[in-house]
Amino acid sequence: MNDRLDFKGRTALITGAASGIGAACARFLDRSGSARLILVDVDEAGLSALDLQCETVRIAGSVDDPELWSRLEADLTSLNHAIVNAGIGGFGEIANLDLAEWRRVMSVNLDGAFLTLSSALRxxxxxGGGSAVVTASVTGVKPVPGIGPYGVAKAGVAHMARIAAAENAKHNIRVNAIAPGGVDTAIWEGGEDFLKSVKAIGREATLKTMAATTPRGQFATPDELAGEIGFLLSDMAANMTGHVMISDGGFSF
Structure with a gap:
C-alpha cells in the first residue's frame, strides 16, 4: 500500500455510515489501517451490521440534532478526518413544494452537514490538523428539474466546504467536497417514480434506464465513491483544498 494512502493510527468521523457511500467509506478506512471510526446514522441496525476490525464508536441519531453533537464532543478528541455524508432524498418541483418538505430536506442535508462539519473542524x-470531505451532488452543480430542495442543499454544502477550506488552511485542515452523479444507493427509494419503475421492470433495469443519460452508461457503486473520498482525505491529496470534485460518469459534460 502506498503509505500516503495509509490511515494507520488515525481517527475518522463518518455520518450516514450505516449504508451506501458512508458504509463503503467505513470499510475503506478500516482496510486502510484506521485505528478508530466514529460512525453516525439514524439506522442503528445498519450500524450494528457493519463488520469492521478497528475500534468503532457507533452513534444512532440524526445529524440535525444539536444535542447529538454536544454529546459527541468527548468522542471527537484526536480526530484526524471527517466524512460529512448523511443525507436524505428530496423530490418535487419548486413551485409545488410546501415549506414543510423544504425544511425536512434542508434540516438534514444542509443544517446537519453544518453541525457535522463545524464540530469536526473544532x-x-x-x-493540529486533518482533512474533511463533504458529500455534495452533481445536482448542486448542474440544474436538474424535479429534485427541489435536494439540489439547493447540495449546492449549499459544496460552497460551505469551500468557505471552510479558506478559513481552516491556517489550522492545517483541508476541506473538499465530492459531487457524485447517480450512485446505486437506497436514497432512490424515496422517489415515487423510481418505485413505480422498480415495480414495473425491477431495480437493476430501472437504474440502467436512469444511467442511459450518462456517457459511462451506468451508475457508480458506493465502493467507487469511497475510493475517491479516501483519496481526497489522504496525504496523496495534500495540495487539494476548497475543491469540488465531480464524479458523475460524464453526466455534467
Missing amino acids: AMQKT
Missing part, C-alpha cells in the same frame, strides 16, 4: 483544530 476537533481537528485541537489536534
